[in-house]
Amino acid sequence: xxxxxxxxxxxxxxxxxxxxxxxxxxxxxxxxxxxxxxxxxxxxxxxxxxxxxxxxxxxxxxxxxxxxxxxxxxxxxxxxxxxxxxxxxxxxxxxxxxxxxxxxxxxxxxxxxxxxxxxxxxxxxxxxxxxxxxxxxxxxxxxxxxxxxxxxxxxxxxxxxxxxxxxxxxxxxxxxxxxxxxxxxxxxxxxxxxxxxxxxxxxxxxxxxxxxxxxxxxxxxxxxxxxxxxxxxxxxxxxxxxxxxxxxxxxxxxxxxxxxxxxxxxxxxxxxxxxxxxxxxxxxxxxxxxxxxxxxxxxxxxxxxxxxxxxxxxxxxxxxxxxxxxxxxxxxxxxxxxxxxxxxxxxxxxxxxxxxxxxxxxxxxxxxxxxxxxxxxxxxxxxxxxxxxxxxxxxxxxxxxxxxxxxxxxxxxxxxxxxxxxxxxxxxxxxxxxxxxxxxxxxxxxxxxxxxxxxxxxxxxxx
Amino acid sequence: xxxxxxxxxxxxxxxxxxxxxxxxxxxxxxxxxxxxxxxxxxxxxxxxxxxxxxxxxxxxxxxxxxxxxxxxxxxxxxxxxxxxxxxxxxxxxxxxxxxxxxxxxxxxxxxxxxxxxxxxxxxxxxxxxxxxxxxxxxxxxxxxxxxxxxxxxxxxxxxxxxxxxxxxxxxxxxxxxxxxxxxxxxxxxxxxxxxxxxxxxxxxxxxxxxxxxxxxxxxxxxxxxxxxxxxxxxxxxxxxxxxxxxxxxxxxxxxxxxxxxxxxxxxxxxxxxxxxxxxxxxxxxxxxxxxxxxxxxxxxxxxxxxxxxxxxxxxxxxxxxxxxxxxxxxxxxxxxxxxxxxxxxxxxxxxxxxxxxxxxxxxxxxxxxxxxxxxxxxxxxxxxxxxxxxxxxxxxxxxxxxxxxxxxxxxxxxxxxxxxxxxxxxxxxxxxxxxxxxxxxxxxxxxxxxxxxxxxxxxxxxx
Numbered sequence: 001x002x003x004x005x006x007x008x009x010x011x012x013x014x015x016x017x018x019x020x021x022x023x024x025x026x027x028x029x030x031x032x033x034x035x036x037x038x039x040x041x042x043x044x045x046x047x048x049x050x051x052x053x054x055x056x057x058x059x060x061x062x063x064x065x066x067x068x069x070x071x072x073x074x075x076x077x078x079x080x081x082x083x084x085x086x087x088x089x090x091x092x093x094x095x096x097x098x099x100x101x102x103x104x105x106x107x108x109x110x111x112x113x114x115x116x117x118x119x120x121x122x123x124x125x126x127x128x129x130x131x132x133x134x135x136x137x138x139x140x141x142x143x144x145x146x147x148x149x150x151x152x153x154x155x156x157x158x159x160x161x162x163x164x165x166x167x168x169x170x171x172x173x174x175x176x177x178x179x180x181x182x183x184x185x186x187x188x189x190x191x192x193x194x195x196x197x198x199x200x201x202x203x204x205x206x207x208x209x210x211x212x213x214x215x216x217x218x219x220x221x222x223x224x225x226x227x228x229x230x231x232x233x234x235x236x237x238x239x240x241x242x243x244x245x246x247x248x249x250x251x252x253x254x255x256x257x258x259x260x261x262x263x264x265x266x267x268x269x270x271x272x273x274x275x276x277x278x279x280x281x282x283x284x285x286x287x288x289x290x291x292x293x294x295x296x297x298x299x300x301x302x303x304x305x306x307x308x309x310x311x312x313x314x315x316x317x318x319x320x321x322x323x324x325x326x327x328x329x330x331x332x333x334x335x336x337x338x339x340x341x342x343x344x345x346x347x348x349x350x351x352x353x354x355x356x357x358x359x360x361x362x363x364x365x366x367x368x369x370x371x372x373x374x375x376x377x378x379x380x381x382x383x384x385x386x387x388x389x390x391x392x393x394x395x396x397x398x399x400x401x402x403x404x405x406x407x408x409x410x411x412x413x414x415x416x417x418x419x420x421x422x423x424x425x426x427x428x429x430x431x432x433x434x435x436x437x438x439x440x441x442x443x444x445x446x447x448x449x450x451x452x453x454x455x456x457x458x459x460x461x462x463x
Numbered sequence: 464x465x466x467x468x469x470x471x472x473x474x475x476x477x478x479x480x481x482x483x484x485x486x487x488x489x490x491x492x493x494x495x496x497x498x499x500x501x502x503x504x505x506x507x508x509x510x511x512x513x514x515x516x517x518x519x520x521x522x523x524x525x526x527x528x529x530x531x532x533x534x535x536x537x538x539x540x541x542x543x544x545x546x547x548x549x550x551x552x553x554x555x556x557x558x559x560x561x562x563x564x565x566x567x568x569x570x571x572x573x574x575x576x577x578x579x580x581x582x583x584x585x586x587x588x589x590x591x592x593x594x595x596x597x598x599x600x601x602x603x604x605x606x607x608x609x610x611x612x613x614x615x616x617x618x619x620x621x622x623x624x625x626x627x628x629x630x631x632x633x634x635x636x637x638x639x640x641x642x643x644x645x646x647x648x649x650x651x652x653x654x655x656x657x658x659x660x661x662x663x664x665x666x667x668x669x670x671x672x673x674x675x676x677x678x679x680x681x682x683x684x685x686x687x688x689x690x691x692x693x694x695x696x697x698x699x700x701x702x703x704x705x706x707x708x709x710x711x712x713x714x715x716x717x718x719x720x721x722x723x724x725x726x727x728x729x730x731x732x733x734x735x736x737x738x739x740x741x742x743x744x745x746x747x748x749x750x751x752x753x754x755x756x757x758x759x760x761x762x763x764x765x766x767x768x769x770x771x772x773x774x775x776x777x778x779x780x781x782x783x784x785x786x787x788x789x790x791x792x793x794x795x796x797x798x799x800x801x802x803x804x805x806x807x808x809x810x811x812x813x814x815x816x817x818x819x820x821x822x823x824x825x826x827x828x829x830x831x832x833x834x835x836x837x838x839x840x841x842x843x844x845x846x847x848x849x850x851x852x853x854x855x856x857x858x859x860x861x862x863x864x865x866x867x868x869x870x871x872x873x874x875x876x877x878x879x880x881x882x883x884x885x886x887x888x889x890x891x892x893x894x895x896x897x898x899x900x901x902x903x904x905x906x907x908x909x910x911x912x913x914x915x916x917x918x919x920x921x922x923x924x925x926x
Contacts, residue, residue: 037814084864210668
């Protein structure tokens with residue numbers, strides 16, 4: 001973890017923003033797989049982690065009582081019998097001290113404390129839970145139904161946290177870069193070790209082992225598929241063959257919880273086919289155009305639309321689309337081939353702070369998140385600021401269901417040459433994704449450079 | 464999956480046992496990591512899987528309406544927009560047909576159906592949920608508080624399911640054996656690739672990649688540690704060094720959800736030290752004695768106590784314990800070094816059916832599960848039957864906290880030479896675990912044989 005001063009400063013700023021009230025930040029519990037005691041790998045809640053630095057330990061609650069200037073970590077010390085199973089556990093007072101938290105209380109005192117203080121008129125600020133166990137616990141703690149827990153969440157707390165967590169400090173950038181470098185190692189391995197006859201799952205497993213060896217784990221389920229046209233398609237037992245194009249979107253979370261997120265698309269054969277290379281170059285051009293535009297003050301939505309335009313121009317060059325590129329993008333015709341967003345914020349979460357609500361994280365009161373197909377999947381629209389960390393990940397996805405459905409509906413027929421699009425129904429999908437920190441001057445690529453052009457990927461593959 | 468006949472027959476037997484009522488078997492949902500849409504790898508509920516064979520698809524519910532002889536799979540077909548993200552999804556009617564289920568309804572009709580039938584007087588039989596999301600859903604469905612969901616579960620359904628799932632068919636044994644063979648491959652890799660300078664996590668990651676490459680995943684969090692004296696200690700970023708003893712307890716789940724579970728303990732150096740080999744041989748003798756006793760009719764608790772006696776005899780031979788071995792075991796003195804149980808059932812769950820309750824799964828109305836330290840961790844006590852699959856996993860664990868605590872309390876001082884025990888406080892722990900099917904004649908080792916004696920492990924390590 002960082003020195004305690006980091007966490008003390010973060011909390012001081014949160015208190016200054018909120019001015020009064022009680023802030024409740026619950027850490028995550030264990031998540032059962034198929035019975036109560038068989039758990040998925042523990043993942044800490046990112047806001048709890050941001051303000052306390054305590055990772056790897058389930059069932060903690062943190063209270064910041066702003067009015068009474070108290071910070072209390074609620075949790076139970078391991079019993080001697082628990083230590084038979086888990087070994088030595090750090091005492092709660094030491095855990096708290098590492099974060100500069102003065103006070104520790106057992107879990108059973110949490111309810112009393114919250115009830116006592118709210119009875120005195122203090123507002124309880126909490127975030128909407130994304131896990132059902134916490135929803136049930138909060139419902140009991142507050143004395144409301146689980147279904148009401150969401151509507152009672154504190155938008156003031158959300159806004160205060162977003163305004164802090166969206167700006168990454170230098171020490172955070174260092175940790176993110178570690179995670180990105182593990183991610184680079186995963187992709188390097190994938191490009192070099194993908195061969196005909198291997199299954200998607202075999203390669204995905206090898207990548208996960210690199211993430212685990214890095215001291216953390218994967219930050220999200222690995223996408224490694226010859227069916228890259230389906231955006232969240234995961235690895236299967238399908239065997240890869242000559243001619244297949246593999247889309248690999250994966251990222252590591254490091255020991256401190258910071259993440260990396262990259263995508264490469266590469267051939268199973270030694271070289272891209274001409275058609276694969278043509279489409280690859282269109283996506284790479286769009287990627288580079290968007291990257292060039294990264295700088296403080298630029299609305300990320302503008303870069304999304306710029307990338308969309310570049311993709312459309314490329315498709316017009318291939319006779320798959322037609323007409324005027326600006327008009328096509330304005331009409332939304334590009335979403336037949338680019339159904340999602342250009343990117344998202346990244347930090348302690350891979351889609352950073354997604355649990356706090358995309359309107360709060362990626363948009364502003366003046367710039368509402370769209371509900372249109374395509375733009376509704378753009379998680380970040382607002383103007384960039386120095387210290388933001390974002391992904392840039394345009395792509396082209398030839399989804400046969402969508403091509404068939406929209407052709408049948410006659411949708412965008414002024415912009416799409418459906419006969420040519422039909423021929424791409426077995427092509428797959430291509431995405432190129434990297435991670436950037438926004439700087440005063442523009443942006444900085446995070447992590448060691450990884451082969452990005454079609455030629456560089458072929459060279460790495462055959463090295 | 465198995466042919467539909469397998470699932471039709473399983474359901475027919477369940478209906479015959481229960482005679483009447485409504486059986487609700489919910490499949491699992493996705494489990495969020497750090498926000499709603501970032502999921503852990505999906506794991507299906509094992510009872511749902513047992514009666515339907517449907518794996519890999521979240522948010523399904525299965526109803527067996529015994530009185531009206533109806534079987535209904537509740538679930539929603541993927542929308543075209545969902546297929547943009549996930550690709551083609553098998554239609555619900557096909558999923559149901561594969562399992563021989565005649566009827567399919569959308570999720571929104573589940574509540575109506577259950578309310579309608581229970582109003583007519585049918586009893587709703589369900590299992591106690593181990594995931595909070597299902598607890599909330601059932602509370603809403605039944606119209607009770609989440610806290611009451613457990614107490615309203617059906618013990619008749621539990622007993623009926625246990626009596627079926629505990630006897631593994633030949634087709635199930637074949638699948639279990641596949642999972643065990645992947646588990647053997649994991650252990651072979653661990654023994655051959657553990658070297659000074661590697662971290663525990665690096666090796667654990669490599670093992671997980673083998674499980675994933677096998678088409679499934681790990682069945683439970685990998686234990687790979689130089690601190691094997693702590694029973695559920697997981698892998699860390701600690702680097703292994705010459706002289707360390709590594710305890711590796713891991714297992715694969717295969718594509719159909721069946722599991723394997725094995726433990727080996729091996730040196731980081733090329734050879735065991737004399738002391739390590741002495742303790743290893745004691746554990747192996749206890750393992751072999753228990754295995755020899757496996758046969759229908761033998762209470763597994765007797766084998767647990769037999770293994771405990773063998774361990775005590777070995778420790779008496781090393782002057783770590785003293786007195787009469789039978790008396791030591793009767794007093795519970797062995798639990799200073801063998802704090803857990805000899806093994807458990809294994810099948811679709813690694814601790815098979817643990818979610819149904821250990822009293823129901825591993826004991827009988829006449830043989831209650833003990834609450835004593837040691838025996839309370841024995842998950843299986845009742846008489847073995849042909850078709851059971853069990854693990855046998857005795858061990859010796861030199862837990863410094865427990866040695867210190869019990870010495871201070873003067874506990875079992877007639878049976879323990881605490882001066883000698885003190886000297887073992889940095890030794891670690893040793894466990895040897897394999898999986899067996901109970902046969903008419905005795906038992907059958909599942910999976911390819913894996914190096915088990917100290918000499919065989921050294922030979923494999925240096926091969």
